Amino acid sequence: MTSESTAPATASQLDVFEDLRRRVDARLESVLTESESDASRRAKDAVDTVVQVRDLTMRGGKRLRPAMLLAAVECVVEWKTLAAAVVDTSCGIELLQTYLLIHDDWMDGDAVRRGGPTVHVSLAKRYNDDHLGASAAILAGDFASALAQDMALSPSVPKARLFDVARAFITMQREVVLGQTLDVLNSSDLEAIHDLKTGSYTVRGPIALGHALAGGSPEQWSALEAFANPLGVAFQLRDDLIGAFGDEKETGKSAASDLRQAKMSAPVRWALERLPEAKKSELRSVLGTDQYVRAQELLIESGAPEGVERRIDELEAKALAALESPALRREGARLLARLAALMCKRKK
Amino acid sequence: MTSESTAPATASQLDVFEDLRRRVDARLESVLTESESDASRRAKDAVDTVVQVRDLTMRGGKRLRPAMLLAAVECVVEWKTLAAAVVDTSCGIELLQTYLLIHDDWMDGDAVRRGGPTVHVSLAKRYNDDHLGASAAILAGDFASALAQDMALSPSVPKARLFDVARAFITMQREVVLGQTLDVLNSSDLEAIHDLKTGSYTVRGPIALGHALAGGSPEQWSALEAFANPLGVAFQLRDDLIGAFGDEKETGKSAASDLRQAKMSAPVRWALERLPEAKKSELRSVLGTDQYVRAQELLIESGAPEGVERRIDELEAKALAALESPALRREGARLLARLAALMCKRKK
Numbered sequence: 196m197t198s199e200s201t202a203p204a205t206a207s208q209l210d211v212f213e214d215l216r217r218r219v220d221a222r223l224e225s226v227l228t229e230s231e232s233d234a235s236r237r238a239k240d241a242v243d244t245v246v247q248v249r250d251l252t253m254r255g256g257k258r259l260r261p262a263m264l265l266a267a268v269e270c271v272v273e274w275k276t277l278a279a280a281v282v283d284t285s286c287g288i289e290l291l292q293t294y295l296l297i298h299d300d301w302m303d304g305d306a307v308r309r310g311g312p313t314v315h316v317s318l319a320k321r322y323n324d325d326h327l328g329a330s331a332a333i334l335a336g337d338f339a340s341a342l343a344q345d346m347a348l349s350p351s352v353p354k355a356r357l358f359d360v361a362r363a364f365i366t367m368q369r370e371v372v373l374g375q376t377l378d379v380l381n382s383s384d385l386e387a388i389h390d391l392k393t394g395s396y397t398v399r400g401p402i403a404l405g406h407a408l409a410g411g412s413p414e415q416w417s418a419l420e421a422f423a424n425p426l427g428v429a430f431q432l433r434d435d436l437i438g439a440f441g442d443e444k445e446t447g448k449s450a451a452s453d454l455r456q457a458k459m460s461a462p463v464r465w466a467l468e469r470l471p472e473a474k475k476s477e478l479r480s481v482l483g484t485d486q487y488v489r490a491q492e493l494l495i496e497s498g499a500p501e502g503v504e505r506r507i508d509e510l511e512a513k514a515l516a517a518l519e520s521p522a523l524r525r526e527g528a529r530l531l532a533r534l535a536a537l538m539c540k541r542k543k
Numbered sequence: 544m545t546s547e548s549t550a551p552a553t554a555s556q557l558d559v560f561e562d563l564r565r566r567v568d569a570r571l572e573s574v575l576t577e578s579e580s581d582a583s584r585r586a587k588d589a590v591d592t593v594v595q596v597r598d599l600t601m602r603g604g605k606r607l608r609p610a611m612l613l614a615a616v617e618c619v620v621e622w623k624t625l626a627a628a629v630v631d632t633s634c635g636i637e638l639l640q641t642y643l644l645i646h647d648d649w650m651d652g653d654a655v656r657r658g659g660p661t662v663h664v665s666l667a668k669r670y671n672d673d674h675l676g677a678s679a680a681i682l683a684g685d686f687a688s689a690l691a692q693d694m695a696l697s698p699s700v701p702k703a704r705l706f707d708v709a710r711a712f713i714t715m716q717r718e719v720v721l722g723q724t725l726d727v728l729n730s731s732d733l734e735a736i737h738d739l740k741t742g743s744y745t746v747r748g749p750i751a752l753g754h755a756l757a758g759g760s761p762e763q764w765s766a767l768e769a770f771a772n773p774l775g776v777a778f779q780l781r782d783d784l785i786g787a788f789g790d791e792k793e794t795g796k797s798a799a800s801d802l803r804q805a806k807m808s809a810p811v812r813w814a815l816e817r818l819p820e821a822k823k824s825e826l827r828s829v830l831g832t833d834q835y836v837r838a839q840e841l842l843i844e845s846g847a848p849e850g851v852e853r854r855i856d857e858l859e860a861k862a863l864a865a866l867e868s869p870a871l872r873r874e875g876a877r878l879l880a881r882l883a884a885l886m887c888k889r890k891k
Contacts, residue, residue, distance in 0.1 A: 238724065241724035241730070298681055301681075302674075327728070337720045344692065348713070354703075354706060361692070369690070372685045376589035376592050384587065391586060
């Protein structure tokens with residue numbers, strides 16, 4: 196088995212992800228409906244925030260992180276032997292993302308997320324008060340965080356593995372919060388942001404959870420980590436390109452939001468390192484304003500899109516090479532390779 | 544043993560709490576110092592938020608919740624047999640409180656906490672920007688939340704009890720977040736706020752954690768819950784009196800903050816139910832303004848302080864009666880009785 200090549204997944208393997216997506220959506224729907232009824236009974240006036248958690252969570256379509264978790268489990272054992280736990284911990288990751296997105300969107304002042312209004316915007320409108328809307332949004336995030344823990348540490352997780360699953364879930368949170376702090380403070384330490392923010396909770400975190408859930412070995416972890424780290428950076432670079440050039444209709448996020456917020460993203464840094472002095476100054480002066488079209492022109496002139504694309508390709512190749520490790524089951528490695536391709540080429 | 548009366552704790556039992564406080568403080572100091580070094584290495588620009596978490600946590604002197612947890616453990620087994628886990632889960636509760644306080648203080652616009660500036664105020668000053676300060680404060684809270692989970696589910700917790708400890712810890716969070724949401728939205732459902740907000744994470748939550756950690760029986764839980772619920776309400780009523788009449792120097796919080804925020808607290812509700820129409824209108828008009836001295840006069844005129852005090856006494860008596868249960872070890876019941884007295888009589 197271990198000598199098979201890491202070829203792209205076949206149609207039946209893609210169905211694994213579609214199957215998982217449906218199971219995760221159904222489970223999330225059921226858990227969030229239950230939370231809503233519970234809040235209606237015990238804290239009626241707080242039910243709006245639970246409804247917001249539900250709406251935002253159910254609008255998240257891709258469920259890439261659950262797919263990553265499942266593929267990591269499949270690198271160790273057949274995921275079907277742990278199906279209920281894979282679905283529950285996947286819901287934990289999705290709810291963790293809901294929590295982080297709600298808080299991030301308020302911090303960044305974003306109005307649109309997943310093709311709908313952000314939670315703080317909805318609630319500010321609902322209560323006709325910006326601070327109250329923001330406060331209720333932060334609490335909606337905090338509620339999603341508690342629910343995320345509930346699902347990640349659910350009764351379906353084998354008791355003997357609960358400790359390791361908890362560690363993986365907590366590590367992911369510590370890292371992503373530090374990464375988001377760097378991001379909000381506009382730190383120039385891009386590598387740390389990439390590693391801690393997106394890398395951690397998009398790739399390494401879900402994979403670490405899958406590995407813990409499946410009871411994987413240290414050798415398997417070494418191979419999985421060597422896959423996860425470059426892929427996490429590649430994912431963030433793709434995010435940076437989308438944040439600079441993506442349009443709202445396609446991404447479900449505000450257009451060119453990173454440029455309007457003057458984020459030190461990878462394409463911006465590329466341009467600032469390569470443009471001649473006058474254009475560098477011009478770029479600096481249009482960042483953080485509404486003149487994002489001019490900022491985009493300057494990035495293109497600097498060759499940033501191609502430069503960042505090349506770096507993404509290199510990182511993807513590095514991630515794929517790690518999957519050749521004989522420690523990993525081929526079935527899982529193939530699924531991870533397919534996900535790497537999806538993540539590096541996505542448009543939203 | 545079970546026929547012994549529930550007399551106040553002796554001097555040597557008080558030393559148990561003092562001993563615990565020292566151990567919890569030392570462990571918190573060590574964990575937070577480690578987190579700070581870790582952040583310095585991996586996310587240098589985010590270290591301020593970790594320092595804020597540390598400062599606020601270390602300024603919390605009473606450690607009443609850890610004492611409650613220890614006493615609940617002692618109702619089931621000798622706490623010394625689980626000393627490391629009692630200290631670690633106690634740190635988890637204290638860090639949970641740090642998380643909740645940081646978020647609450649920003650929502651309530653409070654400037655003072657535990658005798659120092661609140662985190663959002665410190666960070667706004669540090670970054671010379673209110674929104675950035677608030678964002679970094681929310682993230683400081685989120686970081687404390689992750690750290691709280693790390694300590695509550697630490698390696699010292701017996702593996703066979705980790706699942707129950709996790710459930711207790713998560714339930715507490717779900718409840719307190721719903722309670723805080725009601726509070727922020729100024730819900731008129733005071734009972735739900737008392738039960739979910741303060742009751743849950745001050746009394747019932749720590750006791751549930753202690754019970755789970757010690758592997759207690761359902762009978763022991765029934766008795767502990769019958770103690771916790773009335774005491775939780777009594778604690779909240781005391782909080783409401785302090786929030787209306789306490790002064791900043793003694794409480795470490797802004798003076799009369801509940802009156803200035805027009806909170807529907809127990810003394811306010813008492814007065815609104817009993818004052819004659821004209822004074823009722825006057826009270827309504829001064830609530831939420833700087834005229835809190837007049838609001839205090841009106842509350843006193845209505846008999847609110849004595850009325851609420853009487854209710855606290857009744858609730859304390861009810862809580863103490865539950866401790867007579869033969870299911871509980873007398874050593875633990877005595878500690879809980881002592882804590883009930885401390886909580887009902889405190890001035891801050």
